[in-house]
Amino acid sequence: MEKSLVKIYCGEGKGKSTASLGRAIVCASEGKDVFMIQFLKGRHTGTLDFLKRLEPEVKVFRFEKMNHYYDELSEAEQQEENINILNGMNFARKVLTIGECDVLILDEVLGLVDLGIIHVSDIIHLIRTKPEEMELILTGRNLPQELVEEADYISQINIVKNDETEV
Template sequence: MAKLEKGYVQIYTGNGKGKTTAALGLAFRAVGDGMKVVMVQFLKSNKTGELNSAQFHSPNFQIHRFEKRRGFVWTLNETEKLELKGEIQEAFSFAKAVVRERKCDILILDEIMAAMYNNFLEISEVLELINNKPEDMEIILTGRNAPKELIERADLVTEMKDIKHYYEKGVVAREGIEY
Protein backbone atom coordinates (compact mmCIF):
# COMPACT_ATOMS: atom_id res chain seq x y z
CA MET A 1 0.00 0.00 0.00
CA ALA A 2 1.60 3.23 -1.19
CA LYS A 3 1.76 6.28 1.00
CA LEU A 4 2.97 9.68 -0.11
CA GLU A 5 5.97 11.01 1.77
CA LYS A 6 5.45 14.41 0.20
CA GLY A 7 2.42 15.68 -1.61
CA TYR A 8 2.71 18.21 -4.40
CA VAL A 9 0.34 20.60 -6.16
CA GLN A 10 -0.42 19.77 -9.79
CA ILE A 11 -2.35 21.80 -12.36
CA TYR A 12 -3.81 20.54 -15.64
CA THR A 13 -4.89 23.55 -17.69
CA GLY A 14 -5.14 24.84 -21.24
CA ASN A 15 -7.72 24.88 -24.02
CA GLY A 16 -7.10 21.30 -25.11
CA LYS A 17 -8.99 18.14 -24.25
CA GLY A 18 -7.80 15.86 -21.46
CA LYS A 19 -7.51 17.83 -18.21
CA THR A 20 -10.10 15.85 -16.26
CA THR A 21 -9.03 12.66 -18.04
CA ALA A 22 -5.43 13.15 -16.87
CA ALA A 23 -6.58 13.69 -13.29
CA LEU A 24 -8.77 10.58 -13.47
CA GLY A 25 -5.89 8.52 -14.82
CA LEU A 26 -3.76 9.55 -11.87
CA ALA A 27 -6.67 8.79 -9.52
CA PHE A 28 -7.14 5.26 -10.84
CA ARG A 29 -3.40 4.60 -10.60
CA ALA A 30 -3.31 5.83 -7.00
CA VAL A 31 -6.36 3.80 -5.96
CA GLY A 32 -4.69 0.74 -7.50
CA ASP A 33 -1.76 1.34 -5.16
CA GLY A 34 -4.00 1.58 -2.09
CA MET A 35 -4.36 5.34 -1.84
CA LYS A 36 -7.58 7.16 -1.10
CA VAL A 37 -8.71 9.77 -3.65
CA VAL A 38 -11.44 12.39 -3.32
CA MET A 39 -12.53 14.34 -6.40
CA VAL A 40 -14.75 17.41 -6.06
CA GLN A 41 -16.25 18.42 -9.40
CA PHE A 42 -17.22 22.04 -9.97
CA LEU A 43 -19.61 23.18 -12.71
CA LYS A 44 -20.47 19.60 -13.63
CA SER A 45 -23.89 18.15 -13.04
CA ASN A 46 -24.61 15.93 -16.05
CA LYS A 47 -24.11 12.17 -16.14
CA THR A 48 -20.53 11.12 -16.86
CA GLY A 49 -18.74 7.79 -17.14
CA GLU A 50 -16.33 8.60 -14.32
CA LEU A 51 -19.20 8.62 -11.82
CA ASN A 52 -19.99 5.01 -12.73
CA SER A 53 -16.33 3.95 -12.74
CA ALA A 54 -15.63 5.49 -9.34
CA GLN A 55 -18.34 3.32 -7.78
CA PHE A 56 -16.25 0.23 -8.53
CA HIS A 57 -13.41 1.68 -6.43
CA SER A 58 -15.49 3.05 -3.57
CA PRO A 59 -14.75 3.89 -0.79
CA ASN A 60 -11.15 4.56 -1.93
CA PHE A 61 -12.27 6.76 -4.83
CA GLN A 62 -15.10 9.16 -4.28
CA ILE A 63 -16.48 11.83 -6.59
CA HIS A 64 -18.56 14.58 -5.03
CA ARG A 65 -20.84 17.07 -6.75
CA PHE A 66 -22.95 19.75 -5.11
CA GLU A 67 -24.69 21.41 -8.02
CA LYS A 68 -28.13 20.75 -9.35
CA ARG A 69 -28.49 20.20 -13.06
CA ARG A 70 -28.81 23.39 -15.10
CA GLY A 71 -27.45 25.02 -18.25
CA PHE A 72 -24.04 26.50 -18.92
CA VAL A 73 -22.99 29.53 -16.85
CA TRP A 74 -23.44 31.94 -19.78
CA THR A 75 -27.11 30.85 -20.16
CA LEU A 76 -28.08 31.47 -16.51
CA ASN A 77 -29.98 34.44 -15.15
CA GLU A 78 -28.75 36.33 -12.08
CA THR A 79 -30.89 34.30 -9.64
CA GLU A 80 -29.56 31.02 -11.06
CA LYS A 81 -25.98 32.34 -10.87
CA LEU A 82 -26.45 33.22 -7.19
CA GLU A 83 -27.85 29.76 -6.52
CA LEU A 84 -24.91 28.19 -8.38
CA LYS A 85 -22.44 30.31 -6.42
CA GLY A 86 -23.94 28.96 -3.18
CA GLU A 87 -23.56 25.39 -4.41
CA ILE A 88 -19.95 26.04 -5.42
CA GLN A 89 -19.23 27.56 -2.02
CA GLU A 90 -20.71 24.44 -0.40
CA ALA A 91 -18.46 22.22 -2.57
CA PHE A 92 -15.43 24.31 -1.66
CA SER A 93 -16.29 24.13 2.05
CA PHE A 94 -16.43 20.35 1.67
CA ALA A 95 -12.98 20.40 0.01
CA LYS A 96 -11.59 22.48 2.87
CA ALA A 97 -12.96 19.92 5.35
CA VAL A 98 -11.32 17.10 3.36
CA VAL A 99 -7.97 18.91 3.71
CA ARG A 100 -8.49 19.88 7.35
CA GLU A 101 -9.53 16.36 8.36
CA ARG A 102 -7.03 14.67 6.01
CA LYS A 103 -9.69 12.43 4.47
CA CYS A 104 -7.59 11.36 1.48
CA ASP A 105 -4.12 11.06 0.02
CA ILE A 106 -5.05 12.87 -3.20
CA LEU A 107 -7.62 15.65 -3.57
CA ILE A 108 -8.71 16.56 -7.09
CA LEU A 109 -10.50 19.88 -7.58
CA ASP A 110 -11.93 19.33 -11.05
CA GLU A 111 -12.83 22.48 -13.03
CA ILE A 112 -11.94 24.71 -10.10
CA MET A 113 -10.28 27.09 -12.58
CA ALA A 114 -13.69 27.66 -14.20
CA ALA A 115 -15.23 28.33 -10.79
CA MET A 116 -12.61 31.05 -10.21
CA TYR A 117 -12.78 32.39 -13.78
CA ASN A 118 -16.55 32.87 -13.40
CA ASN A 119 -16.10 34.64 -10.04
CA PHE A 120 -17.71 31.92 -7.92
CA LEU A 121 -14.49 31.46 -5.92
CA GLU A 122 -11.58 33.77 -5.14
CA ILE A 123 -8.01 32.85 -6.04
CA SER A 124 -7.01 33.73 -2.47
CA GLU A 125 -9.41 31.08 -1.10
CA VAL A 126 -7.86 28.38 -3.28
CA LEU A 127 -4.32 29.46 -2.36
CA GLU A 128 -5.27 29.27 1.33
CA LEU A 129 -6.60 25.73 0.87
CA ILE A 130 -3.36 24.70 -0.86
CA ASN A 131 -1.22 26.32 1.81
CA ASN A 132 -3.15 24.46 4.54
CA LYS A 133 -2.82 21.01 2.98
CA PRO A 134 -1.03 18.31 4.95
CA GLU A 135 2.58 17.77 3.84
CA ASP A 136 1.76 14.29 2.53
CA MET A 137 -1.40 15.20 0.56
CA GLU A 138 -1.35 15.73 -3.21
CA ILE A 139 -3.72 18.33 -4.67
CA ILE A 140 -4.65 18.39 -8.34
CA LEU A 141 -6.48 21.34 -9.90
CA THR A 142 -8.00 21.25 -13.38
CA GLY A 143 -9.58 23.68 -15.81
CA ARG A 144 -8.85 26.31 -18.41
CA ASN A 145 -7.47 29.73 -17.53
CA ALA A 146 -5.29 28.84 -14.55
CA PRO A 147 -4.47 32.10 -12.76
CA LYS A 148 -0.79 33.04 -12.65
CA GLU A 149 -0.85 33.04 -8.83
CA LEU A 150 -1.78 29.34 -8.83
CA ILE A 151 0.71 28.50 -11.57
CA GLU A 152 3.45 30.13 -9.49
CA ARG A 153 2.38 28.18 -6.37
CA ALA A 154 2.06 24.78 -8.12
CA ASP A 155 4.85 22.23 -8.31
CA LEU A 156 3.77 20.80 -11.67
CA VAL A 157 1.79 22.54 -14.41
CA THR A 158 0.72 20.80 -17.60
CA GLU A 159 -0.95 22.72 -20.39
CA MET A 160 -3.21 20.82 -22.75
CA LYS A 161 -2.94 22.61 -26.09
CA ASP A 162 -5.64 22.24 -28.71
CA ILE A 163 -3.88 21.63 -32.05
CA LYS A 164 -6.67 19.86 -33.90
CA HIS A 165 -10.10 18.76 -32.69
CA TYR A 166 -12.95 16.90 -34.36
CA TYR A 167 -15.39 19.44 -32.86
CA GLU A 168 -14.25 21.66 -35.74
CA LYS A 169 -15.89 19.15 -38.09
CA GLY A 170 -19.15 19.23 -36.14
CA VAL A 171 -18.57 16.16 -33.95
CA VAL A 172 -20.47 16.64 -30.67
CA ALA A 173 -19.34 15.40 -27.25
CA ARG A 174 -19.58 11.61 -27.13
CA GLU A 175 -20.63 9.47 -24.20
CA GLY A 176 -17.72 7.44 -22.86
CA ILE A 177 -15.17 9.66 -24.63
CA GLU A 178 -15.82 13.27 -23.62
CA TYR A 179 -18.13 12.56 -20.70
Template sequence: MNHIKEGFIEIYTGDGKGKTTAALGLGMRAAGNEMIVYMVQFLKGSETGELASIKKLEPYFKIFRFEKERDFFWNLNNEEKEELKIEIRRAYNFCMDVLKNQKCDILIMDEVMGALGNKLLSEEDILKLMESKPKNVELVLTGRNVPLNIINKADLVTEMKPIKHYFEKGVTARKGIEY
Protein backbone atom coordinates in the same frame (compact mmCIF):
# COMPACT_ATOMS: atom_id res chain seq x y z
CA MET B 1 -4.18 6.09 4.92
CA ASN B 2 -1.22 8.51 4.64
CA HIS B 3 0.32 6.64 1.73
CA ILE B 4 2.05 9.80 0.49
CA LYS B 5 5.11 11.11 2.33
CA GLU B 6 5.29 14.35 0.36
CA GLY B 7 2.31 15.47 -1.66
CA PHE B 8 2.54 18.08 -4.38
CA ILE B 9 0.16 20.49 -6.08
CA GLU B 10 -0.59 19.59 -9.70
CA ILE B 11 -2.53 21.64 -12.23
CA TYR B 12 -3.93 20.39 -15.55
CA THR B 13 -4.92 23.38 -17.68
CA GLY B 14 -5.14 24.62 -21.26
CA ASP B 15 -7.67 24.79 -24.07
CA GLY B 16 -7.15 21.18 -25.13
CA LYS B 17 -9.10 18.05 -24.29
CA GLY B 18 -7.89 15.83 -21.47
CA LYS B 19 -7.69 17.80 -18.21
CA THR B 20 -10.35 15.80 -16.37
CA THR B 21 -9.23 12.60 -18.09
CA ALA B 22 -5.67 13.11 -16.85
CA ALA B 23 -6.89 13.73 -13.30
CA LEU B 24 -9.10 10.63 -13.46
CA GLY B 25 -6.16 8.57 -14.72
CA LEU B 26 -3.99 9.71 -11.82
CA GLY B 27 -6.84 8.90 -9.42
CA MET B 28 -7.36 5.44 -10.91
CA ARG B 29 -3.65 4.68 -10.59
CA ALA B 30 -3.69 5.76 -6.94
CA ALA B 31 -6.89 3.77 -6.20
CA GLY B 32 -5.21 0.70 -7.70
CA ASN B 33 -2.53 1.21 -5.06
CA GLU B 34 -5.22 1.40 -2.35
CA MET B 35 -4.88 5.14 -1.84
CA ILE B 36 -8.00 7.15 -1.00
CA VAL B 37 -8.94 9.59 -3.78
CA TYR B 38 -11.66 12.24 -3.58
CA MET B 39 -12.66 14.11 -6.73
CA VAL B 40 -14.89 17.15 -6.27
CA GLN B 41 -16.41 18.22 -9.59
CA PHE B 42 -17.28 21.88 -10.10
CA LEU B 43 -19.71 23.08 -12.80
CA LYS B 44 -20.62 19.52 -13.76
CA GLY B 45 -24.16 18.51 -12.92
CA SER B 46 -25.14 16.09 -15.67
CA GLU B 47 -24.46 12.36 -15.94
CA THR B 48 -21.01 11.40 -17.18
CA GLY B 49 -19.33 8.07 -17.83
CA GLU B 50 -16.78 8.56 -15.08
CA LEU B 51 -19.51 8.54 -12.41
CA ALA B 52 -20.44 4.93 -13.23
CA SER B 53 -16.82 3.81 -13.61
CA ILE B 54 -15.60 5.35 -10.37
CA LYS B 55 -18.46 3.72 -8.39
CA LYS B 56 -16.68 0.42 -9.16
CA LEU B 57 -13.50 1.73 -7.50
CA GLU B 58 -15.15 2.60 -4.18
CA PRO B 59 -14.15 2.82 -1.37
CA TYR B 60 -10.81 3.99 -2.81
CA PHE B 61 -12.09 6.57 -5.31
CA LYS B 62 -15.17 8.73 -4.73
CA ILE B 63 -16.64 11.59 -6.78
CA PHE B 64 -18.54 14.37 -5.01
CA ARG B 65 -20.86 16.92 -6.60
CA PHE B 66 -22.64 19.73 -4.79
CA GLU B 67 -24.56 21.29 -7.65
CA LYS B 68 -27.92 20.42 -9.12
CA GLU B 69 -28.12 19.87 -12.86
CA ARG B 70 -28.57 23.11 -14.79
CA ASP B 71 -27.68 24.84 -18.06
CA PHE B 72 -24.27 26.32 -18.90
CA PHE B 73 -23.21 29.22 -16.67
CA TRP B 74 -23.61 31.86 -19.40
CA ASN B 75 -27.28 30.83 -19.88
CA LEU B 76 -28.23 31.23 -16.19
CA ASN B 77 -30.24 34.13 -14.79
CA ASN B 78 -29.03 36.07 -11.72
CA GLU B 79 -31.06 33.98 -9.27
CA GLU B 80 -29.66 30.73 -10.70
CA LYS B 81 -26.12 32.15 -10.57
CA GLU B 82 -26.56 33.05 -6.88
CA GLU B 83 -27.85 29.56 -6.14
CA LEU B 84 -24.87 28.08 -7.99
CA LYS B 85 -22.49 30.32 -6.02
CA ILE B 86 -23.86 28.88 -2.76
CA GLU B 87 -23.40 25.32 -4.06
CA ILE B 88 -19.83 26.11 -5.17
CA ARG B 89 -19.06 27.57 -1.73
CA ARG B 90 -20.37 24.36 -0.14
CA ALA B 91 -18.04 22.32 -2.38
CA TYR B 92 -15.11 24.61 -1.52
CA ASN B 93 -15.81 24.30 2.22
CA PHE B 94 -15.99 20.52 1.81
CA CYS B 95 -12.54 20.58 0.15
CA MET B 96 -11.11 22.71 2.97
CA ASP B 97 -12.50 20.24 5.52
CA VAL B 98 -11.10 17.26 3.58
CA LEU B 99 -7.64 18.85 3.64
CA LYS B 100 -7.86 19.97 7.27
CA ASN B 101 -8.89 16.50 8.44
CA GLN B 102 -6.74 14.62 5.89
CA LYS B 103 -9.68 12.50 4.71
CA CYS B 104 -7.89 11.33 1.54
CA ASP B 105 -4.46 10.84 0.00
CA ILE B 106 -5.33 12.73 -3.19
CA LEU B 107 -7.87 15.54 -3.57
CA ILE B 108 -8.83 16.40 -7.15
CA MET B 109 -10.75 19.65 -7.65
CA ASP B 110 -12.05 19.13 -11.18
CA GLU B 111 -12.89 22.29 -13.13
CA VAL B 112 -12.24 24.50 -10.10
CA MET B 113 -10.63 27.04 -12.46
CA GLY B 114 -14.00 27.31 -14.22
CA ALA B 115 -15.55 28.29 -10.89
CA LEU B 116 -12.77 30.85 -10.48
CA GLY B 117 -13.16 32.18 -14.05
CA ASN B 118 -16.91 32.65 -13.50
CA LYS B 119 -16.20 34.54 -10.25
CA LEU B 120 -17.89 31.87 -8.13
CA LEU B 121 -14.63 31.54 -6.18
CA SER B 122 -11.78 34.04 -5.82
CA GLU B 123 -8.08 33.68 -6.50
CA GLU B 124 -7.57 34.20 -2.75
CA ASP B 125 -9.89 31.24 -2.06
CA ILE B 126 -7.75 28.95 -4.23
CA LEU B 127 -4.45 30.24 -2.81
CA LYS B 128 -5.77 29.77 0.75
CA LEU B 129 -6.79 26.22 -0.09
CA MET B 130 -3.39 25.47 -1.65
CA GLU B 131 -1.70 26.88 1.46
CA SER B 132 -3.78 24.66 3.74
CA LYS B 133 -2.76 21.44 1.93
CA PRO B 134 -1.12 19.04 4.38
CA LYS B 135 2.36 17.77 3.47
CA ASN B 136 1.15 14.21 2.86
CA VAL B 137 -1.80 14.99 0.54
CA GLU B 138 -1.58 15.42 -3.25
CA LEU B 139 -3.78 18.24 -4.58
CA VAL B 140 -4.86 18.29 -8.24
CA LEU B 141 -6.62 21.30 -9.78
CA THR B 142 -8.06 21.34 -13.30
CA GLY B 143 -9.49 23.97 -15.61
CA ARG B 144 -8.59 26.70 -18.09
CA ASN B 145 -7.06 30.13 -17.57
CA VAL B 146 -5.10 29.57 -14.37
CA PRO B 147 -3.88 32.86 -12.83
CA LEU B 148 -0.10 33.29 -12.58
CA ASN B 149 -0.15 33.43 -8.75
CA ILE B 150 -1.75 29.98 -8.66
CA ILE B 151 0.66 28.60 -11.29
CA ASN B 152 3.60 29.92 -9.24
CA LYS B 153 2.31 28.18 -6.09
CA ALA B 154 1.91 24.81 -7.87
CA ASP B 155 4.63 22.16 -8.16
CA LEU B 156 3.56 20.76 -11.54
CA VAL B 157 1.58 22.47 -14.30
CA THR B 158 0.64 20.62 -17.48
CA GLU B 159 -1.00 22.50 -20.34
CA MET B 160 -3.26 20.61 -22.73
CA LYS B 161 -2.82 22.36 -26.06
CA PRO B 162 -5.05 21.53 -29.03
CA ILE B 163 -3.17 20.90 -32.25
CA LYS B 164 -6.16 19.48 -34.13
CA HIS B 165 -9.67 18.63 -32.90
CA TYR B 166 -12.65 16.98 -34.58
CA PHE B 167 -14.94 19.62 -33.00
CA GLU B 168 -13.60 21.90 -35.78
CA LYS B 169 -15.39 19.60 -38.27
CA GLY B 170 -18.67 20.03 -36.39
CA VAL B 171 -18.47 16.83 -34.33
CA THR B 172 -20.41 17.30 -31.08
CA ALA B 173 -19.51 15.88 -27.66
CA ARG B 174 -19.84 12.08 -27.71
CA LYS B 175 -21.02 9.86 -24.85
CA GLY B 176 -18.15 7.77 -23.50
CA ILE B 177 -15.52 10.00 -25.10
CA GLU B 178 -16.18 13.59 -23.97
CA TYR B 179 -18.61 12.80 -21.15
Protein backbone atom coordinates in the same frame (compact mmCIF):
# COMPACT_ATOMS: atom_id res chain seq x y z
CA MET C 1 5.84 10.34 4.99
CA GLU C 2 7.10 11.85 1.79
CA LYS C 3 5.88 15.24 0.62
CA SER C 4 3.12 14.96 -1.96
CA LEU C 5 2.76 17.38 -4.78
CA VAL C 6 0.39 20.09 -5.92
CA LYS C 7 -0.40 19.39 -9.58
CA ILE C 8 -2.31 21.54 -12.03
CA TYR C 9 -3.78 20.43 -15.36
CA CYS C 10 -4.83 23.49 -17.37
CA GLY C 11 -5.36 24.74 -20.92
CA GLU C 12 -7.93 25.02 -23.69
CA GLY C 13 -7.66 21.38 -24.77
CA LYS C 14 -9.89 18.54 -23.68
CA GLY C 15 -8.51 15.95 -21.28
CA LYS C 16 -7.78 17.81 -18.05
CA SER C 17 -10.45 15.96 -16.07
CA THR C 18 -9.46 12.73 -17.79
CA ALA C 19 -5.81 13.23 -16.82
CA SER C 20 -6.78 13.85 -13.21
CA LEU C 21 -9.02 10.77 -13.25
CA GLY C 22 -6.16 8.72 -14.65
CA ARG C 23 -4.00 9.89 -11.77
CA ALA C 24 -6.83 8.97 -9.38
CA ILE C 25 -6.92 5.42 -10.72
CA VAL C 26 -3.14 5.06 -10.41
CA CYS C 27 -3.25 6.30 -6.80
CA ALA C 28 -6.23 4.08 -5.94
CA SER C 29 -4.36 1.08 -7.33
CA GLU C 30 -1.57 1.93 -4.87
CA GLY C 31 -4.05 1.69 -2.01
CA LYS C 32 -4.54 5.44 -1.57
CA ASP C 33 -7.88 7.04 -0.72
CA VAL C 34 -8.90 9.45 -3.48
CA PHE C 35 -11.57 12.16 -3.36
CA MET C 36 -12.63 14.04 -6.49
CA ILE C 37 -14.81 17.13 -6.15
CA GLN C 38 -16.19 18.24 -9.50
CA PHE C 39 -17.39 21.76 -10.18
CA LEU C 40 -19.38 23.34 -13.04
CA LYS C 41 -20.54 20.01 -14.45
CA GLY C 42 -24.09 19.91 -13.11
CA ARG C 43 -25.65 17.17 -11.07
CA HIS C 44 -26.17 14.50 -13.69
CA THR C 45 -24.09 13.89 -16.71
CA GLY C 46 -23.43 10.47 -18.17
CA THR C 47 -19.99 10.23 -16.61
CA LEU C 48 -21.13 10.65 -13.00
CA ASP C 49 -22.97 7.32 -12.91
CA PHE C 50 -19.90 5.59 -14.29
CA LEU C 51 -17.52 7.37 -11.90
CA LYS C 52 -19.64 6.22 -8.95
CA ARG C 53 -18.66 2.64 -9.92
CA LEU C 54 -15.09 3.45 -8.84
CA GLU C 55 -16.20 3.79 -5.22
CA PRO C 56 -15.07 3.17 -2.55
CA GLU C 57 -11.52 3.59 -3.87
CA VAL C 58 -12.30 6.84 -5.69
CA LYS C 59 -15.08 8.93 -4.18
CA VAL C 60 -16.65 11.52 -6.50
CA PHE C 61 -18.61 14.50 -5.15
CA ARG C 62 -20.73 17.09 -6.93
CA PHE C 63 -22.52 19.70 -4.88
CA GLU C 64 -24.42 21.35 -7.70
CA LYS C 65 -28.12 20.51 -7.89
CA MET C 66 -29.06 21.47 -11.47
CA ASN C 67 -28.94 18.81 -14.17
CA HIS C 68 -27.05 20.99 -16.66
CA TYR C 69 -23.59 22.44 -16.99
CA TYR C 70 -23.17 25.78 -15.24
CA ASP C 71 -22.82 27.79 -18.46
CA GLU C 72 -26.17 26.43 -19.72
CA LEU C 73 -28.09 27.84 -16.71
CA SER C 74 -30.03 31.07 -16.44
CA GLU C 75 -28.54 33.84 -14.31
CA ALA C 76 -30.98 33.05 -11.47
CA GLU C 77 -30.08 29.36 -11.61
CA GLN C 78 -26.39 30.24 -11.59
CA GLN C 79 -26.86 32.35 -8.47
CA GLU C 80 -28.57 29.39 -6.80
CA GLU C 81 -25.77 27.05 -7.90
CA ASN C 82 -23.12 29.44 -6.56
CA ILE C 83 -24.33 28.58 -3.04
CA ASN C 84 -23.96 24.85 -3.79
CA ILE C 85 -20.52 25.43 -5.31
CA LEU C 86 -19.41 27.30 -2.19
CA ASN C 87 -20.64 24.33 -0.14
CA GLY C 88 -18.35 22.17 -2.28
CA MET C 89 -15.46 24.53 -1.54
CA ASN C 90 -16.22 24.32 2.18
CA PHE C 91 -16.16 20.53 1.91
CA ALA C 92 -12.75 20.75 0.19
CA ARG C 93 -11.47 22.91 3.07
CA LYS C 94 -12.73 20.34 5.57
CA VAL C 95 -11.11 17.45 3.69
CA LEU C 96 -7.81 19.35 3.60
CA THR C 97 -8.01 20.37 7.25
CA ILE C 98 -8.63 16.90 8.63
CA GLY C 99 -6.59 15.04 5.99
CA GLU C 100 -9.49 12.79 5.08
CA CYS C 101 -7.85 11.33 1.96
CA ASP C 102 -4.46 10.80 0.35
CA VAL C 103 -5.31 12.50 -2.95
CA LEU C 104 -7.78 15.36 -3.44
CA ILE C 105 -8.79 16.40 -6.95
CA LEU C 106 -10.61 19.70 -7.40
CA ASP C 107 -11.89 19.31 -10.95
CA GLU C 108 -12.61 22.62 -12.75
CA VAL C 109 -11.83 24.64 -9.62
CA LEU C 110 -9.85 27.12 -11.74
CA GLY C 111 -13.07 27.85 -13.63
CA LEU C 112 -14.59 29.12 -10.40
CA VAL C 113 -11.97 31.88 -10.42
CA ASP C 114 -12.75 32.70 -14.07
CA LEU C 115 -16.44 33.10 -13.18
CA GLY C 116 -15.74 35.20 -10.08
CA ILE C 117 -17.34 32.66 -7.73
CA ILE C 118 -14.12 32.42 -5.73
CA HIS C 119 -10.85 34.37 -5.75
CA VAL C 120 -7.42 32.97 -6.58
CA SER C 121 -6.48 33.66 -2.94
CA ASP C 122 -9.06 31.03 -1.93
CA ILE C 123 -7.15 28.42 -3.96
CA ILE C 124 -3.82 29.58 -2.55
CA HIS C 125 -5.25 29.15 0.95
CA LEU C 126 -6.37 25.59 0.06
CA ILE C 127 -2.90 24.76 -1.23
CA ARG C 128 -1.23 26.11 1.88
CA THR C 129 -3.70 24.24 4.12
CA LYS C 130 -2.90 20.91 2.45
CA PRO C 131 -1.26 18.34 4.69
CA GLU C 132 2.28 17.70 3.46
CA GLU C 133 1.58 14.05 2.65
CA MET C 134 -1.62 14.76 0.63
CA GLU C 135 -1.50 15.12 -3.15
CA LEU C 136 -3.67 17.96 -4.47
CA ILE C 137 -4.71 18.17 -8.12
CA LEU C 138 -6.42 21.22 -9.62
CA THR C 139 -7.91 21.49 -13.11
CA GLY C 140 -9.34 24.26 -15.27
CA ARG C 141 -8.79 26.16 -18.48
CA ASN C 142 -7.00 29.27 -17.28
CA LEU C 143 -4.05 29.26 -14.91
CA PRO C 144 -3.82 32.40 -12.76
CA GLN C 145 -0.20 33.55 -12.62
CA GLU C 146 -0.37 33.58 -8.80
CA LEU C 147 -0.70 29.78 -8.78
CA VAL C 148 2.46 29.08 -10.78
CA GLU C 149 4.71 29.44 -7.71
CA GLU C 150 2.30 27.45 -5.54
CA ALA C 151 2.32 24.37 -7.78
CA ASP C 152 4.95 21.65 -7.99
CA TYR C 153 3.80 20.35 -11.38
CA ILE C 154 1.86 22.10 -14.14
CA SER C 155 0.69 20.39 -17.31
CA GLN C 156 -0.83 22.54 -20.04
CA ILE C 157 -3.19 20.74 -22.40
CA ASN C 158 -3.79 22.60 -25.64
CA ILE C 159 -5.55 21.94 -28.92
CA VAL C 160 -3.14 21.26 -31.78
CA LYS C 161 -5.81 20.15 -34.24
CA ASN C 162 -9.58 19.88 -34.03
CA ASP C 163 -11.45 18.28 -36.91
CA GLU C 164 -14.68 17.88 -34.95
CA THR C 165 -17.71 19.18 -36.78
CA GLU C 166 -21.13 19.87 -35.39
CA VAL C 167 -23.73 17.38 -36.57
